[in-house]
Amino acid sequence: MYIPTANRKLIYENLFKDGVLVAKKDFNAPRHQDIAVPNLQVIKAMQSLTSRGYVKTQFSWQYYYYTLTDEGIEYLREYLHLPSEIFPATFKKVASTAAPRFGGRPEREGGFRRERDDYRRRDEGKKEGATGDFRPEFRGGFGRGRATQQQ
DSSP states (O other): OOOOHHHHHHHHHHHHHHSEEEEESOTTOSSOSSSSSOHHHHHHHHHHHHHTTSEEEEEETTEEEEEEOHHHHHHHHHHHTOOTTOOOGGGSOOOOOOOOGGGGOOOOTTOSSOOGGGSSOOOSSOOOSOOTTOOOOOOTTSTTSSOOOOO
């Protein structure tokens, strides 16, 4: 498909800037949701990059998700005439603040896990279950088993 050079350059610049690109599977859309280019041209340009191994494609819920590969970064740098110091936004390290441990709760005594006996009941002499004089009776003829006997 013929894509004008100006549109191809807009698509590639947007892809390189973010490192990812999302396109709805709507071939008749007049323009892409982020770029002022017809949606069909975006999908076809990404399809071309995918076939060359520069972009990885994931399709889910009627949306195409495109992710740049390392070879794709090199190709777009060369195509857009960018220096090697510039990276897509997905490759940049973000300085994050140290998150509090365990959701901000204070540390517990004895570490995270306690001994197993701490949370078990301590009934030294008592045992669970039926008493010693319990004698269950199993009568035949109930349910789907043996047929009932006529008396």
